[in-house]
Amino acid sequence: MDDVARLLKESWTLVEEHRDRLSGHFYARLFLLDPALRQLFPAEMTGQGDRILDAIVTAIQVVDDPESFEEYLRALGRDHRKYHVDAEHYATMGVALLDALRCTAGDGWNLTYDQAWRDAYGAISEKMLAGAAADGNPPFWHAEVLTHERYGQDTAVLTVRALQHPLPWRAGQYVSVEVPRHLPRVWRTYSVANAPNDDNVLEFHVRTPPGAGWVSGALVRRTKAGDLLRVAAPMGSMTVDRASERDILCVAGGVGLAPVKAMVEELTTWNRSRWVHVFYGARRAGDLYGLAGLRELMETHPWLSVTPACSEEPDFDGEHGDVSEVVARYGPWTNHDCYVSGSARMVRSTLRALAEDGVPPPHTRYDTFGDL
Known part of the structure; x- marks a missing residue:
């Protein structure tokens, strides 16, 4: 697998800067091979290619870590049940992908790369199909919106109840959401912002700044109870490692608060000995929409501390600066389990600060929310 991983990463550099061309060729070839597949995709394909490529890139990044590779692909296979794909579809997509890679890479492509991708895609599809086959849950859950609250122009917090079947999740995980009334067959991922509960109720924090996706816009502006x-x-x-005895650092930016809030809620049900430090940052105080709730939890749980920070409000009664800078000032964090959630830029800067602080990479987990 080491040689295959090396060849995959090496060959990916030939197409990495031409994702639009790769995506266009892939879908053109896919729908030519099987026109019936077109009905499984949204009417407007803008952005759809990025999701496929993101999945490929993630698979490439973990292919040389067998345990993570298998876990990721089995979960991806379960997730793809919502598209109603089967084994025949996987085979067709494999043909289309190889053809797109060859044409996009051009003269730099060779037979060795070709065989490496054939082998890798065979392993990928096998594990995804195994994950799908082993899942006894429905391909998706219908969920009713219970509450919908707006915070400013671009942020909403909503709760939904999954109907008919229990929806099992762990605090810190994310799910795909579709708004069938407005955007059929268009899915976007959101972290669940509350710990699992017997009522089958999930909470989502959604932000839709200029240029954000359609699903977020529909959830913020067009969805109601x-x-x-x-x-x-x-x-x-x-997710929180219950077997660990290390204290916990959580760093959240904007709606990146969602998985952190869920983990803190879960910790309130069993934690007694681990200190939990939450750093919550935004540009302005008005964007710290979840601060009051965190402070309520802090009042009843002495092991929890909450440090808010603003980067663009000089009069803010709290820490000033990017949250990654604030976290660095409070270190060291070398003996903590670290969880980071927020925009891609915020996550990168925080991971860099933690690395400079000497936090071992295995002690850090993170989740990104696009460019929010």
């Missing part, structure tokens, strides 16, 4: 959504199987490994 009583509407029906669809929610797919939970994914993600940013």
Whole structure:
């Protein structure tokens, strides 16, 4: 597998800067091979290619870690049940992907790369199909919107109840959400912002700044109590390690608070000995929409501390600066389990600060929320 991983990463550099071309060729070839597949995808394909490529890139990154590779792909297979794909579809997609890679890479492509991708895709599809076959849950859950609260122009917090079947998830995981009334067959992932509960109720924090996706816009501006959504199987490994005895650091930016809030809620049900430090950052104080709730939890749980920070409000009664800078000032964090959630830029800067502080990579887990 080491040689295959090396060849995959090496050959990916030939197409990495041409994702639009790769995506366009892939879908053109896929729908030519099987026109019936077109009905499984949204009417507007903008952005759909990025999701496929993101999954490929993630698989490439973990292919040389057999345990993570298998866990990720089995979860991805469970998630893809919502698209109603079967073994025949996987084979067709494999043909289309190889053809797209060859044409996009051009003269740099060779038979060795070709065989490595054939072998890798065979392993990928096998594990995804195994994950799908082993899942006894429905391909997705219908969920009714219970509450919908706006915070400013671009943020909403909503709760939904999954209907008919229990939806099992762990605090810190994320799910795919579809708004069938407005955007059929368009899915976007959101972290669940509350710990699992017997009522089958999930909370989502959604932000839709300029240029954000359609699903977020529909959830913030067009969704109301009583509407029906669809929610797919939970994914993600940013969950608390109960076997660890290390204290916990959580760093959240904006709606990246969602998985952190869920983990803190879960910790309130069993934690007695681990200190938990939450750093919550935003540009302005008005964007710290979840601060009051965190402070309520802090009042009843002495092991919890909450440090808010603003980067663009000089009069803020708290820490000033990017949350990654604030975290660095409070270190060291070398003996902590660290969880980071927020925009891609915020996550990168925080991971860099933790690395400079000497936190071992295995002690850090993170989740990114695009460019929010």
